Amino acid sequence: MTTYNFISLATKPSAKICYKFYPSIKTTKPVLLVFVNPMGLTQTSWENVIARLHENAPTWGLPAMLTYDRYGQGQTTDRDPSDAKAADQRHGHDCLDVVHDLHQLITQIADQELGISDISSLQLVFVANSIGCALTRLYAQEYPGTIAGLLLLDSVLANTDFVSIFPDPDAGDFDESTLPAGVRIEDIRASRAFAQRVFHPSNGSDEGLSQKNLSALLPYSDGPKLQGPDGRGPWVTVVEHEWEASEREHEAMGSPGLITRVYSNPFWGAYNEALAKITEPERSKGPFQAPGAGHFIQRDNPEFVAGEIREILDKVL
Template sequence: MAEVQYLALTTKPSAQLSYTFEAPQATSKPVLVVFVNGLGLPQAFWLPVIAQIKALRQGQSIPAFLTYDRFGQGQTTDRDPQDAGAEDPMHGHDCLASVQDLRQLITQITQDKLGISDVDSISLILVSNSIGCALSRLYAQEHPGTVAALLLLDSVLANSDFVSIFPDPDAADFDPAALRGLPVEAIRAVRAGIRRIFHPDVGSKEGLSRRNLRELLPASDAPVLKGPAGHGPYVTVVGHDFDAFAEESVKMGPPKPVTNLFVNPYWHRYNEGLAKITEVKYSKGPIQAPNAGHFIQKDNPEFVVQELNELLTKVL
């Protein structure tokens, strides 16, 4: 298993990013798989996926693998230098800033580890979870024609404030029938709890802000992305297992009936949109990862390996 290394981005030389890199084996063209974290789990949770995909593909072409922890996350203890003096350090920078860092990291790794000076000449596969899916989409939008495939694991609901998923009992047009017999006070409590934890106004320890994410990604199904071969990238959209997620959500407040009635259908519709950010023939999903809650790479790494291997077969 690759050891954690550190580098300074040339755009931010005063800070160190932690990363792991594994060199390609027996490949006829340069392919780099980059794993993009959510807010919750650091890069270490991708390592079992890499170990399993390498074992599965033994004797076949194996691409280069890159994991990293963003500034202020996991084994990257340095904060984003651009956040210095931020009015609210939990909202120090936005997703576009993180995408710029990712671009610079890929550029340097491509040069230093693969000996390739033209970063856009490599085939790039982005595997991401949660808000990492938003970062991957933004990367593909900002750098059209550079991303060959995306594996999106339970994407963040980028255009939602999360609270509005649930009916507002105090709204003028509230219909009690929408609650299907659930107590009004229970819904009020869920809305309040979700606002405290998941609303975009809630910052993050790493300083990555979601306040403008709705403006950056206003639709789940647009824009349609451009891949490197004159068509859209391969896109596989994976959602959580409804039952596993409902069980997981109880720990954060919402009872299972509330999650099953409102959150799971809402998230599935969002994922149906995500499957449309490429042409139909290059799209797969949404599919559900069996027995996996929000953190699919932790709960079911074997499923991630299966889906990633399918994309590698298409790209390599």
């Protein structure tokens, strides 16, 4: 059974964060593998991936690893202390606040668990899903030269409101005759309503993390270019959901599969094509689809995710 611990950040001592630290195996290189959650799943979603990494650790070695739940998420039942001043608890803090908290968490874990007081000597490899991918990009921008590798699993579309992916039947210039075969106006309306209800940044979140300003923080999917510890770009792998699996997921949630096929998946694919350009071409891999996986790739295909992590670690360790 996995044992989780709690820590108070020096910057926010009144609240505790739940985390799990995994010591390194057969390597002493100062590397920390950090898993960054989506909104829909907690740190427990990485357990099967980590279990598969440990299966091969005696042969390959494995750096220290860290999972955690953000304030107001999963086993971190304490809210971000800054939320107390917010008029809307679903928009209590933003992605940059989370990034600064993560930096403080890494700083304290490095000192406490690794004996590293100066984290400029610590190389980070981030594995992230959904909103976690946006957080890792912001981390790399806020703290350049710290991230050696990034595995981005089905990144959130940081620069859209999701509703705008679909044509607007109520727009003055809308022409029904231009719709692809089989696409009905009522299906487009349903998909726009679904996107507004589920994904629109104005909705906020149960954990208090707001995305209202995310498109301003990350306006471009292909930039800015990131800087790794060696002065070059980090190793970046971009993975997206399997398109057929995404159709099934969206249908189960009430959005027609055909609309996902015609609009959502191509839009997501173009975003990921650009996302792969945030590092140097020779250090970029992808985008490509994770076999059989919907949006939560680590849950649906942990073996695949473990393999991609191993490939990045082989370049860093």
